[in-house]
């Protein structure tokens with residue numbers, strides 16, 4: 111396993127009109143500024159204004175699917191309000207963010223892209239009609 115950092119991954123080129131996304135399929139992935147894109151994420155959720163009652167869980171955010179690995183800490187939300195979610199890097203512990211990445215970029219890199227939320231890989235998931 112190589113451990114190279116992605117560093118600055120901004121693509122500084124002209125882009126197509128943002129409104130013209132009809133052919134661009136985007137996937138949501140976790141991005142850590144230190145570690146780059148990877149799947150190991152600690153999700154902390156709470157209701158705005160009530161940071162004591164949090165739900166913390168370990169997630170695997172893979173292209174096309176999110177697996178919930180383990181609940182670390184679960185309280186019950188005691189009030190209603192806006193749900194806040196913070197995604198923390200499971201490698202280094204820094205706060206990261208969810209970024210949208212065009213599916214084609216991942217495909218070019220040979221990344222396995224999962225289909226829906228059923229955990230089956232696309233190539234072996236030929237039972238279900240799309």
Ligand SMILES: [Zn+2]
Nearest residue numbers: 142145199202
């Ligand atoms: Zn990290």
